[in-house]
Amino acid sequence: MNHDQLIQNTISFVKKALEHAEGGHDWFHIERVYNTSKFIAEHENTNTLVVELSALLHDIADPKFHDGDESVGPKLAKTFLESQQVDIATINHVVNIIQHMSFKNSLENNGAVFTSTELEVVQDADRLDAIGAIGIARAFNYGGFKNRALHDPKIAPNLQMTKEEYKASKAPTINHFYEKLLLLKDRMNTETGRKLALQRHQFMETFLDQFFGEWEGTQ
Ligand code: ADP
Ligand code: NI
Incomplete structure (x- = not known):
């Protein structure tokens, strides 16, 4: 074929x-x-x-x-x-x-035995779709699907939680940025992926600044 x-x-x-x-x-x-x-x-x-x-x-x-x-x-x-x-x-x-x-x-996937440039490329593309404007939209879509709060000042991000603890906790969606999305730019495999990730990362930082400003009523 x-x-x-x-x-x-x-x-x-x-x-x-x-x-x-x-x-x-x-x-x-x-x-x-x-x-x-x-x-x-x-x-x-x-x-x-x-x-x-x-x-x-x-x-x-x-x-x-x-x-x-x-x-x-x-x-x-x-x-x-x-x-x-x-x-x-x-x-x-x-x-x-x-x-x-x-x-x-999963951030604990450092012991993977298989690797190839093709895997690195597709993994970068998949991670890129979790950050930037699309990443923000997907995160809140997922949070809505799970009936999570947008943000709760009483619930701080927790980078130590296991996946199971995370699922059981009612972690608000904004925490997902600190627990995962903001960490992805340093986990890119390719040069092109890294460049794209940096731009998308900065966009998320801008979004978060604006979000907290609006939350406090100062922006
Ligand atoms: P993938 O597309 O790589 O399979 P996931 O299944 O982990 O990724 O997640 C799909 C989308 O849902 C991603 O954009 C991810 O950021 C988002 N997501 C996953 N878990 C959460 C969460 N707890 N809160 C908010 N968004 C989440
Ligand atoms: Ni995917």
Whole structure:
């Protein structure tokens, strides 16, 4: 099968799979990560097909919606790629990337055994979608979905909480900036990713200044 046909088939497959996904994880998230991945890859030496397929398939089954099962996404991707007669080396690489992307935003993922430039590119693109204007929108969308307060001056950000404690706490959305989003710029893998992250980071800092000014009634 030629490259364009394979990409088209993959897009159709992903759109269908994400039909009922919530706003932060819908097809448009995938489309943004796909476009940003291609943009970053222009400055890196990568296998383009692997980058494209990994970006498109990276959130095919979010463990949050599959009882925490992290094996569903990689399995679905593998079966799909086999049905498209993709060569085994490409399939293995893409599945490896998806497996390691499933820990993508966890800050404790330093012991990962697998790495590749293609993984680094798609991971950067996924992290970039969590910061800047889009990142702010996604965070408040998620907070609304979870019925979290925007901000609560009595609940300070806590960088030591485990994921489980975090889920159980009713942490307001603004805390998520301090616990995760503002830390992402220092976790970028590529030069291009770092540059984009810096600009988006500054935008979040400006947003937070304005937010607290308005909260206090001084701005
Ligand atoms: P990914 O797209 O990498 O799978 P996540 O599933 O961790 O990322 O999060 C999806 C979106 O929801 C991101 O924009 C993230 O910042 C946001 N989000 C996740 N957890 C929280 C939270 N506790 N409060 C606010 N936003 C959150
Ligand atoms: Ni994602």
